[in-house]
């Protein structure tokens with residue numbers, strides 16, 4: 001179910017977000033989806049957001065993608081890279097920006113009421129000093145930072161504590177937040193233990209639950225209100241213009257929404273593409289990027305993540321201004337078509353034997369689904385005798401839920417079909433293209449244009465997999 005009944009019984013589409021309530025992702029979600037018309041549902045992790053959209057329990061999901069000062073949210077990138085083929089059908093359909101002003105939150109009336117457990121080291125020293133003098137000593141109060149050889153010009157925090165922080169011995173936050181508040185944390189809470197948690201609002205919850213009163217959270221003023229915490233410092237981010245960008249995700253084949261509003265067509269669009277290249281081939285990344293220039297497409301960001309397959313091999317994420325048109329027209333389609341000749345999909349290369357007798361044997365299953373082995377689609381080099389065919393070998397047992405209906409499934413160990421996938425580059429030897437479903441029926445190139453067949457749509461989305469999403473940007 002991706003819809004829930006509202007007060008008047010009307011179905012409201014479900015939107016999931018990284019929770020709990022009062023996370024920055026919640027704020028982004030409220031900006032994009034009014035809660036009067038949507039059921040906004042917090043989930044625990046970014047992975048859970050992807051899973052709910054993939055499973056269809058939510059029609060949309062909202063995830064953090066990038067912070068202006070601390071960079072990419074690697075959890076989200078890894079889910080888009082999807083080397084495990086968990087979420088092949090998830091695409092981006094919109095983006096949203098939230099100005100992130102972090103606060104340090106603690107239990108209320110920290111000085112008067114909190115119990116004081118024995119704490120070792122600097123925090124205990126600071127407590128003793130503060131208790132004796134009633135003020136927090138320099139540099140804790142002045143914000144002065146001692147220059148060192150490695151950091152001759154240390155950044156000065158722009159915010160000062162509003163309360164005594166001497167008793168704080170533990171900090172909770174989302175890992176993204178630490179790097180946005182370096183100056184404040186390194187000045188006023190240097191050496192205090194930091195614990196990563198799933199979100200800043202989860203951090204606030206943990207502090208609210210900590211009866212000792214010795215922990216604090218880097219979180220939002222909104223979370224302070226929701227959890228009944230005191231703001232011990234406000235605006236502790238390094239940069240006043242600190243902003244996080246969020247993506248709205250949906251299923252590739254899902255219902256298209258009103259993202260971008262009524263005038264979306266006239267507005268600018270962005271597209272996110274992910275791919276990997278042949279790392280042994282000099283210039284392969286440069287060739288790939290040159291394709292975008294050739295089609296006049298302006299790149300707005302590039303990210304990499306480890307391929308997860310081989311050390312020092314990477315998956316590249318390229319964002320560009322432009323919209324993928326229906327069909328094959330337009331510069332984005334043109335560039336993606338050519339990009340195919342220079343790239344591999346983001347799926348892990350696996351050991352292959354060279355094709356013999358026009359067949360390819362795969363040494364081991366690349367991706368395993370329940371009751372399924374060997375789900376493989378392969379692109380062959382242009383000059384190879386079998387170059388016009390990609391062979392799919394399947395070993396599928398009957399009765400898989402959610403996969404091709406029984407008439408498409410064979411208990412036979414092998415079933416093969418071929419589709420032409422000419423490559424323009426002979427030097428790209430074997431290029432694994434896609435593997436996540438398998439069929440027993442024979443299929444030819446014309447199937448690709450028959451939108452009514454299961455094979456066709458599945459193949460089409462497999463071929464489309466280097467496209468992570470396209471959305472309207474404000």
Ligand SMILES: O=C(O)C(=O)C[C@]1(C(=O)O)C=C[C@@H](O)C=C1
Nearest residue numbers: 023024025064174176199200244
């Ligand atoms: O922890 C939260 O509140 C989030 O929504 C996650 C997140 C992120 O991953 O970037 C969002 C905004 C801030 O940059 C810090 C954390």
